[in-house]
Amino acid sequence: MRLSVKAPAKINLSLDVLYKRPDGYHEVKMVMTTIDLADRIELVPLPGEDAIRIVSQNRFVPDDCRNLAYQAAKLLKETFSIREGVAISITKHIPVAAGLAGGSSDAAATLRGLNKLWQLGLSVHELARLGAQIGSDVAFCVYGGTAVATGRGEIITPISPPPPCWVVLAKPPIGVSTAEVYRNLQLEHVNHPDVEAMIEAIERHDYAAICRSVGNVLEEVTLKKYPEVAHIKEQMRRFGADAVLMSGSGPTVFGLIEHDSRMQRVYNGLRGFCDQVFAVRLLGERHSLD
Ligand code: ATP
Incomplete structure (x- = not known):
């Protein structure tokens, strides 16, 4: 088998x-x-x-x-x-x-x-x-x-899954070491995201509040070292993503997008200057063991 x-x-x-x-x-x-x-x-x-x-x-x-x-x-x-x-x-x-x-x-x-x-x-x-x-x-x-x-x-x-939406991902051609990002993190000098606000927004199924609540304390560290990540964020916002954030320790940036036509615009726009771009659905449902 x-x-x-x-x-x-x-x-x-x-x-x-x-x-x-x-x-x-x-x-x-x-x-x-x-x-x-x-x-x-x-x-x-x-x-x-x-x-x-x-x-x-x-x-x-x-x-x-x-x-x-x-x-x-x-x-x-x-x-x-x-x-x-x-x-x-x-x-x-x-x-x-x-x-x-x-x-x-x-x-x-x-x-x-x-x-x-x-x-x-x-x-x-x-x-x-x-x-x-x-x-x-x-x-x-x-x-x-x-x-x-x-x-x-x-x-x-x-927790319950967020409302379905598109996720456009763009990865610049750099690999980031998670250990190094944590080493360079100075906790007293960073903006902390409101994680509770995100949890509440998801439980309320409130897409607009989810978009307002995205945040990643590691972003500042990676953005400082790799300005191209900040540039991708700017572009994603410019093409119309509803929310834009770096995932984990980076360097991938994702945009949340509700509407199909807007997703196409962000996807096509990003492909203009980034090799690895993906447009996928947010899954949000747990695996079954069957
Ligand atoms: P995380 O977000 O959990 O820190 P990541 O997505 O940034 O992870 P990975 O793609 O998991 O990073 O790869 C990190 C390193 O792990 C790679 O440089 C690679 O050498 C090693 N590695 C070990 N197993 C795998 C695997 N199955 N697929 C990809 N990389 C792997």
Whole structure:
């Protein structure tokens, strides 16, 4: 039996960092939601072999133990003493090192898929708890949908999905190191977004209030180093997006747009000077484990 699993990207509608903890992690409060831009993970059992093999055509994706999907398979194999090997083939559609949690989503899809393939019978909560050992964003990606993430990002409280809309994404040709952005963050000198206002706007299903409440405390750090990110934000606003924000630690910028014709204008406008531009729907619904 081979299994194919979708691994959707996330965007942060709101991202705040509260303080640096004694253990070195940052305490965060974020609202995350999945979008219809996804990698495809294929899991093929390797009978008579004990290995985990990563297959990917993307030269930016490591094919060894650095790959988060590899780490997910290894964690399940070791925790549940699985003797069987698996080949994990990753077809990337999510840009790498983009602030869209591509690697984390691949790991989460691998956990969901292997739970089925190896008939482990784990609940979504148990999978998320395991996922958090791989990376802070993996727990959210196991659930998918829309959620508030706290702690170092691994404590997930699902909330109702926002009203449907378009998301146009534009990624400049730079990769941003999340660790470096956090290192350069000076919490006493930044504007903190109102995460509670975002949660309330989503619960009220109030699209205009969602657009007013987007915010990301990491934006200032990345914008200072990469002026092209600020330029993309300006252009997205100029072409008429309802709200514009950088996702995660960047450099991808997303625009929320309600109407089809406006989405076309923003998409076409951005394609004029940015190679990687996508127009997708906001998903907002949780994964099912079936
Ligand atoms: P986040 O928003 O969670 O910080 P990101 O979207 O910015 O993540 P990723 O696309 O996950 O970043 O990639 C970050 C790094 O992780 C890459 O430079 C790559 O070397 C490594 N990596 C490990 N596994 C994967 C994977 N399956 N897909 C892409 N990159 C991976």
